[in-house]
Amino acid sequence: MLLYVHVPFCRQKCAYCSFYSEAGAIRAGAGARRAYLNALALDFERAAEGRIFDTLYLGGGTPTMLAAEELAELLDIIRRRAVFAPGAEKTAEANPGTLTAEKLALLKAGGINRLSLGVQSLSDDLLTRCGRRQRAADTWRALALARRAGFVNIGCDLLFGLPGQKAADWRDTLRALSGAGLTHLSLYALTPEAGTPLAADMAAGRTTLPDDDAEADMYEWAREFLAGAGYRQDEISNFSLENYACRHNFGYWRGEEYLGLGAGAVSCLREQGKLRRTRRAEAGEYARLLSLGRAPLAPAGTEIIEPETERREYVMLGLRTREGISCREFERRFGRNLEDIFGPLPQELARAGLLLEEGERLRLNPRYYFVANSILVKFI
Numbered sequence: 001m002l003l004y005v006h007v008p009f010c011r012q013k014c015a016y017c018s019f020y021s022e023a024g025a026i027r028a029g030a031g032a033r034r035a036y037l038n039a040l041a042l043d044f045e046r047a048a049e050g051r052i053f054d055t056l057y058l059g060g061g062t063p064t065m066l067a068a069e070e071l072a073e074l075l076d077i078i079r080r081r082a083v084f085a086p087g088a089e090k091t092a093e094a095n096p097g098t099l100t101a102e103k104l105a106l107l108k109a110g111g112i113n114r115l116s117l118g119v120q121s122l123s124d125d126l127l128t129r130c131g132r133r134q135r136a137a138d139t140w141r142a143l144a145l146a147r148r149a150g151f152v153n154i155g156c157d158l159l160f161g162l163p164g165q166k167a168a169d170w171r172d173t174l175r176a177l178s179g180a181g182l183t184h185l186s187l188y189a190l191t192p193e194a195g196t197p198l199a200a201d202m203a204a205g206r207t208t209l210p211d212d213d214a215e216a217d218m219y220e221w222a223r224e225f226l227a228g229a230g231y232r233q234d235e236i237s238n239f240s241l242e243n244y245a246c247r248h249n250f251g252y253w254r255g256e257e258y259l260g261l262g263a264g265a266v267s268c269l270r271e272q273g274k275l276r277r278t279r280r281a282e283a284g285e286y287a288r289l290l291s292l293g294r295a296p297l298a299p300a301g302t303e304i305i306e307p308e309t310e311r312r313e314y315v316m317l318g319l320r321t322r323e324g325i326s327c328r329e330f331e332r333r334f335g336r337n338l339e340d341i342f343g344p345l346p347q348e349l350a351r352a353g354l355l356l357e358e359g360e361r362l363r364l365n366p367r368y369y370f371v372a373n374s375i376l377v378k379f380i
């Protein structure tokens with residue numbers, strides 16, 4: 001089983017961010033953080049007992065925004081209340097601007113064996129335009145400190161299609177990070193989500209993003225460049241050096257069960273059917289519910305995943321990966337074969353070259369990764 005732990009605090013909100021996180025002196029202040037850690041300990045006691053986890057993903061928000069003593073406490077909560085399988089992958093997300101030698105030493109001592117740095121870009125100008133405070137120099141400093149602390153498995157998240165981004169900016173960032181030996185790169189196209197400052201700026205004509213063709217060129221260049229630099233494409237947005245694929249991500253893509261603890265975290269567990277549960281996305285209310293001994297769930301936070309939804313999600317997530325889906329495994333899991341469920345669609349897509357058939361496996365043809373959603377939507 002996979003374990004995700006959410007730390008919903010950020011120094012300030014990035015202009016494009018629609019994730020749940022709390023920013024600002026009061027909402028993300030020391031008092032709020034302390035109350036949150038107490039609540040998280042209760043959440044662990046209620047939900048983690050009796051489970052064995054294969055992975056941990058400490059995400060946010062910004063886990064490394066916690067002060068060193070708070071980070072130590074969080075790691076202690078996890079160490080004392082969660083049981084991990086031998087060799088478990090344990091990732092911490094880290095914002096380069098908030099990492100210190102002390103925090104890195106704590107993460108290392110706390111069993112974290114994988115770092116995922118929120119780099120996004122190495123252009124200071126582009127970082128400013130997206131409302132991020134960190135600078136490229138912070139990334140290099142964080143990387144040097146992480147290596148000194150003994151971390152080998154270090155990946156990063158990058159964004160493309162940023163306001164004003166040129167192909168050269170993107171290429172320089174990828175060349176520099178792959179040259180620095182990062183083990184894993186996640187590349188995401190910037191999406192102007194409704195309600196964010198970025199979307200408002202775009203609606204008011206103050207900001208424009210590169211057009212679809214420019215974005216597609218950036219993506220295709222990255223795929224080709226990273227293949228030449230020794231990275232395998234694990235999934236549409238994820239690339240890794242050999243032996244450094246993210247086990248936690250693959251767990252999601254393979255439809256494994258996961259427990260998400262913390263405000264706003266999502267779990268997907270099999271309990272008399274498959275249930276998706278979402279925790280309350282407001283740290284104060286999350287803590288209040290736990291202090292009353294109640295489940296810290298969002299209103300209407302329990303969704304029964306019908307077999308039809310589960311089959312569709314399994315196919316749509318699996319086809320996006322390099323391993324694709326196994327038709328035999330599909331039948332074993334769901335008791336019916338692909339054709340029973342989707343009729344001639346898989347074969348038609350394979351004949352059109354959109355899916356690749358490899359023995360009894362099917363996967364999306366990588367040539368169509370950039371337009372994957374327009375193909376996968378046919379399975380709905």
Ligand code: SF4
Binds near residue numbers: 010012013017060118
């Ligand atoms: S650091 Fe991440 S979670 Fe926090 S505001 Fe920025 S994008 Fe959102």
